[in-house]
Amino acid sequence: MAHASSSYHVSGQEKSGLRLASGGGNRAVPAADVAVDPSPTAFAYRFAFGAADPASLPSEAALQALGAAIMSEPVAAFAESDIPAGYTYLGQLIFHDITFMSPGRKLNFRSPALDLDSIFPSAELLARTPPFGLGPLPVGRTTSEGIVLAEDLPRVREGINSGQPLIQDPRNDDFLPLAQCHLTMLKFYNAIARNPRNGAAANIRETWVKHFQHLVLHDFAPRIVGHATHEAVLNDGRQLVAPGRIGPSTEWMPLEFAVACGRYGHSMIRDDYSPWNRLVSTPVGVREFMELSFRNSSDGLADNNRGLPIKWVTNWFRLFDFAAHPLWRDAEEPMKAGRIGTRFAHDLASLPERIRARSPDVAVDAAGFNLATASLLRGREVGIASAQQAFEFCRGCGLDLRQLSTDELIAVETTAVQDAFRRHDELGRHTPLWYYVLREAALLGNGNHLGPLGGRVVMETLHAAVEASDISILKDAVWRPHLPSVKADDFTIVDLIAFAGHPNPLETV
Numbered sequence: 001m002a003h004a005s006s007s008y009h010v011s012g013q014e015k016s017g018l019r020l021a022s023g024g025g026n027r028a029v030p031a032a033d034v035a036v037d038p039s040p041t042a043f044a045y046r047f048a049f050g051a052a053d054p055a056s057l058p059s060e061a062a063l064q065a066l067g068a069a070i071m072s073e074p075v076a077a078f079a080e081s082d083i084p085a086g087y088t089y090l091g092q093l094i095f096h097d098i099t100f101m102s103p104g105r106k107l108n109f110r111s112p113a114l115d116l117d118s119i120f121p122s123a124e125l126l127a128r129t130p131p132f133g134l135g136p137l138p139v140g141r142t143t144s145e146g147i148v149l150a151e152d153l154p155r156v157r158e159g160i161n162s163g164q165p166l167i168q169d170p171r172n173d174d175f176l177p178l179a180q181c182h183l184t185m186l187k188f189y190n191a192i193a194r195n196p197r198n199g200a201a202a203n204i205r206e207t208w209v210k211h212f213q214h215l216v217l218h219d220f221a222p223r224i225v226g227h228a229t230h231e232a233v234l235n236d237g238r239q240l241v242a243p244g245r246i247g248p249s250t251e252w253m254p255l256e257f258a259v260a261c262g263r264y265g266h267s268m269i270r271d272d273y274s275p276w277n278r279l280v281s282t283p284v285g286v287r288e289f290m291e292l293s294f295r296n297s298s299d300g301l302a303d304n305n306r307g308l309p310i311k312w313v314t315n316w317f318r319l320f321d322f323a324a325h326p327l328w329r330d331a332e333e334p335m336k337a338g339r340i341g342t343r344f345a346h347d348l349a350s351l352p353e354r355i356r357a358r359s360p361d362v363a364v365d366a367a368g369f370n371l372a373t374a375s376l377l378r379g380r381e382v383g384i385a386s387a388q389q390a391f392e393f394c395r396g397c398g399l400d401l402r403q404l405s406t407d408e409l410i411a412v413e414t415t416a417v418q419d420a421f422r423r424h425d426e427l428g429r430h431t432p433l434w435y436y437v438l439r440e441a442a443l444l445g446n447g448n449h450l451g452p453l454g455g456r457v458v459m460e461t462l463h464a465a466v467e468a469s470d471i472s473i474l475k476d477a478v479w480r481p482h483l484p485s486v487k488a489d490d491f492t493i494v495d496l497i498a499f500a501g502h503p504n505p506l507e508t509v
Helices: 060-072 086-097 125-128 178-194 201-225 228-237 255-259 263-269 286-290 371-382 388-395 406-410 415-423 433-444 453-468 493-500
Strands: 018-020 028-030 080-084 335-337
Touching: 018 335, 018 415, 028 255, 060 371, 080 371, 086 178, 086 201, 086 493, 125 415, 178 286, 178 493, 201 493, 228 415, 228 453, 255 263, 255 371, 255 453, 263 335, 263 415, 263 453, 286 335, 371 433, 371 453, 388 433, 388 453, 406 433, 433 453
Parallel strands: none
Antiparallel strands: 018 028, 080 335
8 A cells, every 4th residue: 555655854953042032031941942951853744645736735824714714703601522631641641752843844853752851851951950859760840838749840959940740841841740741651650660570671671651641541542532443543554643663863853733723722622620629619710720831821930939839739639530440439520621623712713922932933913812713823834634535535545434425524514613514615625624523523423532533644644653662562472451440451640640649639638
């Protein structure tokens, strides 16, 4: 089977740098287009469905109209999916480990292998991190007076960079739930290391990575892509993303995943996450989460004493379902993520410019930016195929997937979205892949999982990312999870959190 092999050229190793953030005082932060400690090599992206014909791409005006329309009519009532809310941010953590596209460069500054290199600190980073916590990987401490918990990311404690997270990928500090997922992975490693049966550091890391890969493929993936797509890829292999064997040096990451199919999670963000824990019961949303981030807060965490106050420590019972766990059968029912689709939390209609990395030539809009419009324009910028071209490619591969009709693209959509399609007919003929993936999830997955096309790209990307790792459960046929778990030969995010420490640390004080 022929596979599209067009790629963006790798220009060689890039250097990291620092810039002064506007609006955040005199503080140094990572350069907008490079991670603090990016992958040693920049990897090329590939087109899974071939590059789009520039003449067929919807105009910027059409995309701006569609983006504005998506965000123009607030949803009267939040629509919950069946997915516990924590999977929104677990997905973000997973995707940060395999892709980081810098503005204007179209290169991947993360290894596309799912090997947790975005979390395991380099020797240089460890040398800069004050030791704290129970284990070889340092964690951070809460900032409150009196009781202090080891429940924050490790951070710079003094000087101009005070509050900056000392982590491999600074994007993982962008929102509180994501930062707490990163912290949990550090605690998980330390919990493995405390067991002398796990032996040398190499064995500890292998145990850490393989258990995480297992939960990605067998807990996270089926919830997000749907069980039919999940089983089809596991049983029959990949047909769209890197078919055949791949290794750590293979450049295979699809652009379609990075800028479209893998960006479904924004629609899962809730308007309100209250009560967050027993200390925070007031409405909590994206803006509150940003103010607990060094890069995204308006003052570089100055109001929070350059770290996480104890009252914001996560109660994981609120984000994942612990009902089957023998120790916490009576835990409270978790909040649910939003339905996957084209309806978004209100805060995403106007996000502050400081939270996104931009090319130097992009003007700053004081009013903020619309996430939907930004996503649509990004797809056009890198030249990914329309949904119609993607289905044509699938049919050429012998992959017969259900395709939405033109009428289904806007059925039960808001009046504003329907008007945008009528005024810009190219949206129906060359539908942006990002919009299509969300629309098919809403219509064919009832918002509880991705549809056939989006789910296939996401599942095949995750499968390829596990195979591409030097440490890989797909290359070890006899390996099975062996850490404590609710079910034998299985390991879920609930098992991981429970093994790493108490799911609700505030209960311990």
